[in-house]
Amino acid sequence: MYVLHIANKNYSSWSLRPWVLLHALGIPFEERLLPFPPDGDWSAFRALSPTGQVPLLEDAGTVVWDSLAIVEYLAERHSGVWPEDAAARAWARCAAAEMHAGFQALRGTCPMNCGIRARFERLPPALAADVARVEALWNDGLARFGGPFLAGAAFTAADAFFAPVAFRVQSYALPLRGPAADYAQRLLALPAMRDWYRAALAESWRERGHEAAVAAAVGEVEDLRG
Template sequence: MYRLHIANKNYSSWSLRPWVLMRQLDIPFEERLTPFESDSNWSTFRAFSPSGQVPCLEDGERTVWESLAIVEYLAERHQGIWPADEQARAWARCASSEMHAGFSPLRSLCPMNCGVRVKLHHMPDALAGNLARLDELWQQGLARFGGPFLAGESFTAVDAFFAPVAFRVQSFGLELGAPSMDYVARLLSLPAMQQWYEEALAEPWREAAHEAEVQQNGTIIEDRRPG
């Protein structure tokens, strides 16, 4: 059985991607969660991850790290990771790669923190540009391939790559066009996403650097975590 190494569900957007994909597609795996440390180099992760980062997938003696590489590794072994339709598959790979490599203002100004609701101090132009591109990309996929997911009828890897954005939209009250907001609601209602969210809220850990990231850019108006 696969072993998937992840970090805190409340914070780790990269961990969510393969986790939600494998859960939604019923690919069995053993979860290993290692909380983020307070130092900046996350040295504990080097025990299982060559890069010292998560996620990291173990398949027997084979180790695969980086979320995009994990998804491609799984695609070689399981049906349904990418869309069956060639055009939809090409589009989904492009959109996933764009998310994997881009949207830096969205990542830095609206870090994933599932348990809080935040009012941003202001809307920087760079973030507004990211949201406009996100809205354009999502509506393009939904319209072109007929929904309800980005590349067609089924949840695939491209939806997993944007799943952390759904939590960011929820936490920071971000506004997108109606089709995109409906898509966010659809992602958040998935059983795997609901499981991740509930387990994120129940985590006992608070990591100072991740908490500070939120407070640099906004005011926490609600914290739904216990304690």
């Protein structure tokens, strides 16, 4: 059975991507959660992963340590990771790669924190540009392939890569228009996403860096965590 190593569900957007894909496709795996260190000691992560980061997938001695590489590893062994239609598959791969490599303002200004609610009085220009690109990309995929998911009728890796953005939309009240707004809610309503969210709210761990980044970006924050 696969073993997927992840970090805190409240913070770890990269961990969510393969986790939600495995759940959505019904692929059995064992979850092992290693919290971000509150004291700044990352030695446990460096001992686990060549990069000192998660997610990391183990499969009978094979170690895959990057989220996009994990997706491609799974795609070689399971159907449904990418769309069957060639055009939809090409689009989905482009969308996932764009998310994997881009949207730096969205990542930096709105770090994933499932359990908080905050609102920008005005979006910084770079963040506004990233949100506009997310909206355009989502609306394009939904219109091009008919929805309800980005590349057609089924949840694929493209949706998994944008699942953390749905949590950011919820946490920071990011404005989306058209079908993209409904799509964000559709992702949040998925059973696997709701399970992740409940677990995130229940976590007792706090990591100073993530918390400070949120406070610096938006100031006043409502904390829903227990």
